[in-house]
Amino acid sequence: MSDRVEALQDKKSGKELYNYQQGAIQQIFEKFDTAPSDYHLLYQLPTGGGKTVIFSEMVRQYLKNHDRKVLVMTHRIELCNQTSTMLTSFGVENKVVNSKANLDDQANYSCFVAMVETLNNRLNDGKLDISDIGLVIIDEAHYNSFTKLFKFFETSFILGVTATPLSSNKELPMKDNYNELIAGETIEALIENEFLARAEVFQYDMGLTSLEVGSNGDYTVKSSEDLYSSPAMLQKLVDAYKKHSLGKKTLIFNNGINTSINVYYAFRQAGIPIMHLDNTATKKQRAQILQWFKETPNAILTSVSILTTGFDEPTIDTIILNRATKSLTLYYQMIGRGSRILNNKSKFTVVDLGNNYYRFGPWGADLDWQMIFKSPNYYIDRIQSDESIEAKFRHELHEDIQEDFAKSEDTYFDVKQVYIDATAKGESSKVVLERSIEHHAKMCIENSEDVYDAIALAKLLKDDINNRIAVYAKCISKSTHNFISWLKDDYKKKLNSYLRQNFDDVFEQIHGYPPED
Known part of the structure; x- marks a missing residue:
């Protein structure tokens, strides 16, 4: 076993915390000591950075120095059980509040771990005493299901932890439920220091x-x-x-x-x-x-x-x-x-x-989490649409057929640019497909000995033809299934016809001599 793995196992057993994890705990406790008792703090750390380790050590320290209790909330049963196990490894006795839990002994515990829906039911039916909860920790805090429970903890310090401080619902931004964000170590820093x-x-x-x-x-x-x-x-x-x-x-x-x-x-x-x-x-x-x-x-x-x-x-x-x-x-x-x-x-x-x-x-890009937290819609509204993403695609020949067209220096045809140039000159949009067919025909002829070879190669261009037709349909703003299907069939027929009628002339232009009979 490597020293690296041993160190990670030590960390998970509570024997060791990394410097950045200790620094995070110090930052959070400083805020806990100086902010109002009902402050809502959000802490961000990338997946794999050890959020559960950090808040487990926080719980241990909090219970050691305070007379109030702690509640940890999760949104899934698996996380509930994992969190309970991690807390136990840090020496924190805890009770899991699930649908089958017997709460008769709840007075014996200072730490509870609960899934959000179960907790909501237990709180609404008054079966869990939360009058002495001083610290509430929310794992995966970007899920909005937790916010309905905030009304029960109006005098508690709430710490939300997440890898991405961006709400799962655009209408419910996290800044409405948390006073402040502390951004932890970046993904790049964790990679550079061999944590990820x-x-x-x-x-x-x-x-x-x-x-x-x-x-x-x-x-x-x-x-x-x-x-x-x-x-x-x-x-x-x-x-x-x-x-x-x-x-x-x-x-x-x-x-x-x-x-x-x-x-x-x-x-x-x-x-x-x-x-x-x-x-x-x-x-x-x-x-x-x-x-x-x-x-x-x-x-x-x-x-x-x-x-x-x-x-x-x-x-x-x-x-x-x-x-x-x-x-x-x-x-x-x-x-x-x-x-x-x-x-x-x-x-x-x-x-x-x-x-x-x-x-x-x-x-792992260097995202400005503070800006995203404070102005989430500014970030969300600037995410590229599928149309703008696909408009930048450069559709090349599929690698499976590149060898078949190895003698062609230029296999790319920019449908959108040809359309722009044609319409600027007042030409019909149909010339775009005519020029595309000429380009495909030239590719087939460049790599053929006779017209039969060329027609066989044309069949290999099915995907490339479909791509060109798709771009063309967007250019002319006509994209019904029947129209595009007709365009593809018509294109293939015209390409084969062009090859039969023009093979000899194009072959001679390319090679400087006519094809052999």
């Missing part, structure tokens, strides 16, 4: 304009499943895995159970070991699947959002974002699952199939 692994990102240009945004501000499950469960997208996912992470431990995030199940079958069909996990699994099934994932070096686990919080598996090598999200918090949570260090692991792979990198920037 560095992400190596491979992003794919994805057409996402079919996705719809729901009332929660993120993409709907239905529109996501329609797109990501399609055969083409499933194949793209399998190909991306084979290219970047074949044989490596991989966690795949999807938006929707049906998509995850389809991913499971797509990998099984490709002969690749994989398991699926969602929130319908029993406790026993979940434990078995996660044990398999932990022990199997090349395991792949496909899931929905069940593993974004409270799940630590340092052996993960690759995170695949097989979904798009408009949530900065979710983006950071998903990637953070791969950032845990282990032995010689200093980096991990991220495959982005949702344009998330383009939308939010690199994981």
Whole structure:
């Protein structure tokens, strides 16, 4: 076992805290000592930085120096149990307030750990005495479900902790519920000091304009499943895995159970070991699947959002974002699952199939959390739309057919620019497709000996043609399914016709001599 791993284990057992963790505790206690007793403080620290370690040590110190009690709130049962275990390792006796808890002995405890919904029920039915709670700690504080409980703790100091101080609901900004934010160590600093692994990102240009945004501000499950469960997208996912992470431990995030199940079958069909996990699994099934994932070096686990919080598996090598999200918090949570260090692991792979990198920037970018906390809408409103992201894509030939067109120096055709130039000259938009067909024809002829070769090559351009048609349809603001389908068929017919009529002339222009009979 490396010294690094031993140090981490010491830290988790409460024997050792890192300097930045001790500094955070000091900062928070200084605020606790100087601010009003009902102050609401928010503390930010990246996933993997040890938020639970910090507030567990805080609880230990608080109970040692104060006569009042502590309550820790979480939003999921798994986090509730993990938090209780961590507190115990720091020597803090605590009682978990769940639906089955017997509260007859509550007077014997100075620290309680509760899930938000259970706590709400217990407080409303008066079964938990909170009259002596001096400190309330809220884990994953960006979830708004906690705010309904604030009314019960009007005389308590509230400490919210989160990796991303941005509310899950645009209408309920965190600044309305917290007086101040303390920003902790940055991801880059944690990477530089070997507390986190560095992400190596491979992003794919994805057409996402079919996705719809729901009332929660993120993409709907239905529109996501329609797109990501399609055969083409499933194949793209399998190909991306084979290219970047074949044989490596991989966690795949999807938006929707049906998509995850389809991913499971797509990998099984490709002969690749994989398991699926969602929130319908029993406790026993979940434990078995996660044990398999932990022990199997090349395991792949496909899931929905069940593993974004409270799940630590340092052996993960690759995170695949097989979904798009408009949530900065979710983006950071998903990637953070791969950032845990282990032995010689200093980096991990991220495959982005949702344009998330383009939308939010690199994981670990130097975000101004203070500005985001104070002016969340200013930040949210400046996140790029799918249209603006995709407008910058440069669709190149797929690598599978690049060799077939190796003799062509220029395989890229800028549909949008040609459209702009044509309309500026007063030309019909149809000339854009005519020039595109000429360009595709030239590519086919450059790499052929006769017209039959050229027509065979034209069939390989299906995806490139579809891309050009999609850009053209946006330029002319016509995008009905039937119209685009007709355009694609018409384009292919005209390309084949052009090749038959002009092969000899174009061949001679290129080579300076006519083709052989």
